Amino acid sequence: MARKHTKVSRRMLFTWLMLCGFILLLAPQNLTGKIQLGFVRVFRWPLSIGGDFALTANTQQTLEDAVPRREYDKLQNHRDNLEELVRVQREKIEKLYGLYNTYPWQGADLMVADVITASISELTVKYGKGTGLVKGLYVLGDNSIIGTISDFSSGTAHVKLFTDPTSKMPVRIGKSVERMMQGNGDSSAKIPLLPKVHKVKVGDKVFASNKKMVGDEVFASNNQVRFLDTSMIVGTVAQVKTSRKDPLLLDVTVRPACDIEKLENVAIIIINPPK
């Protein structure tokens, strides 16, 4: 029997496909997000192989007796975190001497996840079995904060890096300057419109703040973001320049404390994990 051949006009074809596109566009974002994560999960093996090739191409050989730069940065970040921890503890002991004091990481758990793909603004990671994963959890890379969980499905999650242009994170420069940091989209972030009275200089450490930013609508209305029990290093001040908007204000550029593009695994900080 001869097969019946139906001919669809180009106009109809275009209309139907456009309709499909709009259905996809208007579909709930959490549903389409799961499709994107599902694709990465299915093809995680070739995707990670491709990433490894790119890493190999980017990595330069080092001398045998020298400590690799990445290892050095990792240890340096660890030292900065410990120093910060000691400082915070000392302050707490001074203020609350004699009262009950909890260890900062007592209620937290770390979940290690392998990086499948990495881009300038986002990582896709594969995590093992575990509960307590929610959007907004902080993610550590080489002992420094690199971003937050933006979406997750069974076994796969997207990490929005703090360098993403749509990312905002409360940070503290040095000991007292608390501000909101926003991603630049080019492997750096900025702290805009900082008054010049704050003596910020290149090389100052920037920590993810453990305090809620009062008056900031992003954090005041977003319950998804979890707050750290203690400050952790995010990066260092790379550039300080006078703002174009106001000569009395500064625009501060912050570089990540680790080489995010070369990360092979990360750790998700799960605050108050279920028992």
Add this chain to the structure above:
Amino acid sequence: MRWFRFAVLILAATILQKGMLARFGFKPDLLLVLLVFFAVHCSTSEAIISSFAIGLAADLIGSPMPMGPHTIGFGVCGTVLAHLHRVVAIRKMPHQALAILAAALLAGALTHLLAVLIQSEPLAPNIYSVLFWTSVCSSIVGPLLFMPLAWCMNMKINRLRRR
């Protein structure tokens, strides 16, 4: 049109774009190069279908942007290019580079416009520079890929055909 080869090629380009090229700052958009290739070397109906299929593939790896804007943006862009090719031949390398540059700028602008207007996605401050440099990279690399792509798809691209 060999649709199985087409599917394998799109899948390979998608994985390459998301896996290997994602780690680089400025990179060519391989899916966009494929979009222009199929829009120029296939019949109009095939070009329309392939444009939407490539857009869907771009949406799959388009996170953090939600799905949909790439499908529509690439679909519209590929259809326009296929109709344009019925009037203007795009055979020489400079013309192909120009077509890729225009298609990349148009598709990119439409995609981000849809994401902002319909999905209320925040617009990145550096979006214009990223869009421009991605388009430039694609237009430089794209024409060089046309010959291997034609070999993969078993197409004859040197003869002049207008449909």
